[in-house]
Amino acid sequence: MSGLVVRGLRTRVGDFSLGPIGFELRPGEVLGLLGPSGSGKTTLLRALSGFLPVPEGSVSLEGRPLAALPPEERGVGYVPQGLGLLPHRTVLGNVLYPLELRARRDARARALALLSDLGLTVLRDRYPGTLSGGERQRVAMARALAAEPRWLLWDEPFAGLDLEAREDLLDLLGATLETHHLPTVIVAHEPAVAFSLGRRFLLLQDGQARFEGSPEELRRRPPSAFAARFLGCENVLSFEDLERYPGSRLARSLRSLAGPEGVALFSRDLLPVSGGGPGTWPFTLNRLLPLPDGWLLKGDSEGLPLRVHHPETPGALPAPGTRLSVSLRSEALLPLGASEAPVHAPQ
Numbered sequence: 211m212s213g214l215v216v217r218g219l220r221t222r223v224g225d226f227s228l229g230p231i232g233f234e235l236r237p238g239e240v241l242g243l244l245g246p247s248g249s250g251k252t253t254l255l256r257a258l259s260g261f262l263p264v265p266e267g268s269v270s271l272e273g274r275p276l277a278a279l280p281p282e283e284r285g286v287g288y289v290p291q292g293l294g295l296l297p298h299r300t301v302l303g304n305v306l307y308p309l310e311l312r313a314r315r316d317a318r319a320r321a322l323a324l325l326s327d328l329g330l331t332v333l334r335d336r337y338p339g340t341l342s343g344g345e346r347q348r349v350a351m352a353r354a355l356a357a358e359p360r361w362l363l364w365d366e367p368f369a370g371l372d373l374e375a376r377e378d379l380l381d382l383l384g385a386t387l388e389t390h391h392l393p394t395v396i397v398a399h400e401p402a403v404a405f406s407l408g409r410r411f412l413l414l415q416d417g418q419a420r421f422e423g424s425p426e427e428l429r430r431r432p433p434s435a436f437a438a439r440f441l442g443c444e445n446v447l448s449f450e451d452l453e454r455y456p457g458s459r460l461a462r463s464l465r466s467l468a469g470p471e472g473v474a475l476f477s478r479d480l481l482p483v484s485g486g487g488p489g490t491w492p493f494t495l496n497r498l499l500p501l502p503d504g505w506l507l508k509g510d511s512e513g514l515p516l517r518v519h520h521p522e523t524p525g526a527l528p529a530p531g532t533r534l535s536v537s538l539r540s541e542a543l544l545p546l547g548a549s550e551a552p553v554h555a556p557q
């Protein structure tokens with residue numbers, strides 16, 4: 211295929227081993243690289259860009275093998291976590307730098323055009339130390355695009371940004387990637403960030419690829435408890451968890467519907483209701499935690515630990531120790547590791 215192709219990539223840093231990793235990216239396609247700290251995300255970017263050796267596997271771009279080439283010959287625009295901006299150079303000077311290294315005759319015109327495209331013209335004479343986090347990220351983007359790379363690697367572009375700056379950078383990055391139509395790998399800690407940029411992502415854990423596919427595929431069928439927790443499911447219950455509470459009617463029902471690794475559901479799929487009745491389950495409230503749009507109710511259903519989302523105002527909240535009932539949204543349950551589609555909530 212035309213684009214970026216990675217096959218069986220392995221590398222090692224000290225005692226940490228990464229791989230095998232494999233994926234394909236077409237021109238213009240974005241791969242979100244997800245995983246907890248220490249899972250190997252930055253190590254993978256460094257191996258792809260040529261800053262770490264790749265003793266096993268292959269990396270190719272448009273059919274051209276890259277694994278044996280130094281970073282400067284790979285045609286990659288790489289933005290590391292620290293951005294790598296030169297503090298003694300202005301914004302314009304930083305964007306000019308890769309063009310000067312290549313002795314581009316149109317270096318200044320090219321740099322000024324990029325500054326204009328990314329809304330940085332008014333900052334051209336400023337130094338990196340005087341810029342906000344979002345402004346520094348945009349300068350790093352301009353510098354990465356300056357030498358007209360054929361593919362992009364970006365490590366944590368949204369780290370340390372407030373919500374407004376993150377949303378602005380998301381919009382700008384999405385538009386820029388669509389314009390330049392480059393295969394792109396972007397590291398993110400939060401699934402929502404990765405999902406908003408690309409339709410595919412790779413989930414890493416302990417140097418291993420645990421899932422590769424679309425957000426819809428992960429939400430429909432998490433392959434493991436780890437994947438479900440990383441996705442944000444607040445209730446992740448293994449078979450052992452369910453068997454530990456034989457007196458819970460809900461646990462017995464869930465056990466009959468769980469996949470090989472158990473079952474998962476979001477707290478928002480559990481609804482507190484007044485009274486009992488068909489399709490509801492007993493719930494005892496133990497603790498309340500504030501959320502931006504409501505409250506998280508921690509408690510249990512006849513011993514089975516549950517977390518339930520409560521959207522109402524503090525005045526309408528039940529007190530700890532209150533016995534309630536909860537219902538499950540239809541098709542809320544995610545059988546972990548199962549091959550079938552999500553099942554309907556138990557009645």
